Amino acid sequence: MTSMTTIHVAHSPDSDDAFMFYALAAGKIDTEGLTYVHELQDIESLNQRAMRGELEVTAVSIHAYAYLSDKYALLPHGASMGDKYGPRLVSRTPATRADVKGKRIATPGPLTSAYLQLRMYEPDFETVHTPFDEIMGAVERGEVDMGLLIHEGQLTYQDHGLHLVADMGVWWFEETGLPLPLGGNVVRKDLGAELTSKISRHLRASIAYGLDHRAGALDHAMQYARDLDRSQADEFVGMYVNDWTLDYGERGRKAVQLFLERGVKEGLITKPVQVEFVD
Amino acid sequence: MANAPFAGSGGAMPRAPDISQMTPEQQAERLYDRIMREYEAGQIGNVKTFMPMAIAAYERLSPLSLDQRYDLGRIGEVGGDIPLARAQADTILRARPTHLLGLILAAKVARLEKNDARARTLDAKLVASDSAERAAALPEYLLHKLDIDAAVAAARSTPK
Numbered sequence: 001m002t003s004m005t006t007i008h009v010a011h012s013p014d015s016d017d018a019f020m021f022y023a024l025a026a027g028k029i030d031t032e033g034l035t036y037v038h039e040l041q042d043i044e045s046l047n048q049r050a051m052r053g054e055l056e057v058t059a060v061s062i063h064a065y066a067y068l069s070d071k072y073a074l075l076p077h078g079a080s081m082g083d084k085y086g087p088r089l090v091s092r093t094p095a096t097r098a099d100v101k102g103k104r105i106a107t108p109g110p111l112t113s114a115y116l117q118l119r120m121y122e123p124d125f126e127t128v129h130t131p132f133d134e135i136m137g138a139v140e141r142g143e144v145d146m147g148l149l150i151h152e153g154q155l156t157y158q159d160h161g162l163h164l165v166a167d168m169g170v171w172w173f174e175e176t177g178l179p180l181p182l183g184g185n186v187v188r189k190d191l192g193a194e195l196t197s198k199i200s201r202h203l204r205a206s207i208a209y210g211l212d213h214r215a216g217a218l219d220h221a222m223q224y225a226r227d228l229d230r231s232q233a234d235e236f237v238g239m240y241v242n243d244w245t246l247d248y249g250e251r252g253r254k255a256v257q258l259f260l261e262r263g264v265k266e267g268l269i270t271k272p273v274q275v276e277f278v279d
Numbered sequence: 280m281a282n283a284p285f286a287g288s289g290g291a292m293p294r295a296p297d298i299s300q301m302t303p304e305q306q307a308e309r310l311y312d313r314i315m316r317e318y319e320a321g322q323i324g325n326v327k328t329f330m331p332m333a334i335a336a337y338e339r340l341s342p343l344s345l346d347q348r349y350d351l352g353r354i355g356e357v358g359g360d361i362p363l364a365r366a367q368a369d370t371i372l373r374a375r376p377t378h379l380l381g382l383i384l385a386a387k388v389a390r391l392e393k394n395d396a397r398a399r400t401l402d403a404k405l406v407a408s409d410s411a412e413r414a415a416a417l418p419e420y421l422l423h424k425l426d427i428d429a430a431v432a433a434a435r436s437t438p439k
Contacts, residue, residue, distance in 0.1 A: 013332050040331045044298050045306065109298050129299040131309065133329075224328055 007199060010039040010046050010058040012183075014151040015221035015233050016240035017059055020078055022217040023209035024202060031202050042132055043150070043183065044109025051111075056188050057199055062181040064111040066260050066273045071188060073196070073276045074256075077204045078185035081244040081252055086169025086180040087114035088154045089121075090162040091146045092139060097122065097166060103145040106130040106138045113182045113259075114150050117168040119268050136160055150182075155236055156227045178255040179244060187278060200278050207245055253277065307336035311350045318357040330358040345371050346419035349380040356387050364388050377408035380423055383430040402434035 009024070011017040023029045025038050039055070047064035049055055053071050065074060087108075089100070100122040107115045107127050115127070128144050132151055139147035140160055148168075149157055157164070169180040185203060187196050210217035218234055225233040244252040256275055263269035296309060310333035317325040337343060337351045352367030354360075365388045371381030382405040389398035409431050413420060420427060 013328065039335050041335060042298065042332070048299075111299075129297045131296070131298045133313070134296075 005033060006035045006037055007056050008037050008039060008058075009203075010041060010049070010055045011185075012043040012046065012059055012151070013040045013224045014236075015225045015228070016080060016237050018221040018224045019210050019217045019237045019241055020203075020207045020245065022220040023206040023213075026216075026220065028209050028213075029202065029205045032198060034198065034202065036202070042108075044112055044129070044132075047109065047111035050186065053188060056191060057203070058186060059183050060186050061109075061111055061113045061183055062256055062259060063113040063116040063263065063269075065184065065186065065275075066263065066269045066271065067111070068186060069274055069276060071190075072186035073189055073278045075185040075187055075200050075203060076248060076277050076279060077200075077207055077246050079181065079244045079248050079252060080183040080240045081242065081248075081255065082169035082172075082180040082182060082239070083242060084169055084173045084179075085154070085167055085239060086172065086182060087117060088149045088157065088167050089118065089146055089165040090136075090139060090149055090157045091165050092142065092162060094163045095146070095165045100125060100146065100165065102126070104128060106135045106144040106147040108132040108135065108148065108150050112150070113180075114148050114168065116259075116263055116268055117172065117180065118148055120262065120266060121166065121168065121171055123266075123268075136162065152225060152228050152232075152236055155232055159227070172259075176255070176258060178251065178258060181252070181256045181259050182240075184248075184256075196278055204246065207241070211241070211246075248277070303336065303339050307333065307340055307347070308350070310336050311354060314354055314357065326358050330354060330360070334363070344419075345374060345378060345380065345417075346422060349384055349419065349423065352384045352388075356384070356391065361388060361391050364391070377404070377412055378417075379405060379408065379412045379427050379430075380419060382408065383426060386430070386434075399437065402437055405431060405434050 011021055021038065024036050043059065043061055046058050047060050050058055050060050050064065050068050050072060060068060101124050104126045105128065107118060107129055109115060109129050130138055135147040135149055136153050136157060138144050139162060146165060172180040187199055218237060221237055222230060222233055228236060248256065260269060260273040260275065264272055296305065310329055314326050314329050314333055317329065333354050337347060340347060343351065348367040348371050352364045355363030355367065364384060368381055368385035368388055371378050372385060375381065382401050386398045386401035389401060
């Protein structure tokens with residue numbers, strides 16, 4: 001139906017995304033004539049590029065999807081959902097929720113889900129949007145009072161002498177009883193139904209292949225594990241490649257809808273959101 | 280205490296930039312700096328981790344300036360991607376055969392390839408070209424002055 005045979009698929013350089021895209025990157029599955037070109041970039045930059053419609057298929061933050069729903073649809077698989085865990089707010093010295101107000105906090109970008117979650121948790125703080133891999137260092141050096149960690153930093157902050165202030169996934173579960181939506185894969189709507197359906201099949205097959213061939217997928221994911229050893233990387237992948245990854249399911253979709261609705265209700269998302277999943 | 284006044288570090292590490300305001304050039308430069316810091320710290324695993332992001336960031340800047348090609352070539356060199364490094368050196372030297380950064384990068388590649396004869400030839404050309412090239416005052420020579428000074432000094436001290 002289309003002459004396009006090259007699809008740019010972008011994701012963030014962390015081990016759970018690498019695990020999900022392993023089969024596609026390593027040529028382990030039949031892609032029915034489509035060539036996938038992989039791009040790696042931090043999630044905030046991917047959010048910004050998706051806002052400009054630059055990428056055909058990309059991982060984005062669920063928060064960013066609120067501003068992308070006219071151009072992109074959510075694929076039903078590839079979700080990163082935290083089941084009573086998520087981005088972690090850390091500081092150099094022990095602190096509690098009461099201490100967060102008014103603080104200078106390094107966050108991974110204004111369109112990230114982590115940032116939206118923190119705004120819901122405590123609306124009043126000074127934000128310093130920082131590349132995800134520099135947040136921990138900024139806290140350690142005292143450039144900021146606290147840092148909101150995503151990716152592997154969630155597991156390694158204690159090795160750097162930092163203290164947990166709050167886990168956004170724990171807080172969200174206490175508030176809603178639902179998993180915390182963090183990221184998802186989206187496909188640009190102008191690709192059309194047939195191509196979209198094909199891409200969706202391939203991405204699902206890639207995730208399923210990774211789950212069925214865990215050791216190989218984990219070897220691949222280790223390239224992006226930064227400070228994690230293999231067992232930690234396995235743990236991290238297990239945190240975010242879970243029941244919701246092959247399909248959001250009813251509970252996962254409810255969590256996405258509620259997360260975005262709450263963002264709108266609290267004035268943190270500036271437009272109403274119509275969530276549209278590709279089925 | 281959590282409420283203690285903001286201390287500030289005043290240390291040698293650069294302050295983290297604002298990710299939401301960075302241009303594509305700044306994104307690429309940040310990753311270059313990050314990779315060089317990791318390399319100098321001996322964190323080769325982290326060099327490899329950031330390499331794909333950095334290479335993609337430079338590819339998005341295309342067409343690359345000679346300075347950007349040197350940066351990309353250095354990323355290839357420290358990350359073990361010799362073809363990437365060699366391609367950048369070749370392109371720089373095709374554009375300007377006595378370009379100091381091109382000669383430096385090409386010599387580094389030759390050493391990685393264990394081609395000592397070519398490395399010595401490039402070193403000699405670097406020393407011979409140094410004065411005239413520096414007089415040209417290309418902006419990238421100022422940016423990479425430390426690299427050039429070190430490479431020229433090493434080339435002068437290398438046994439012929």
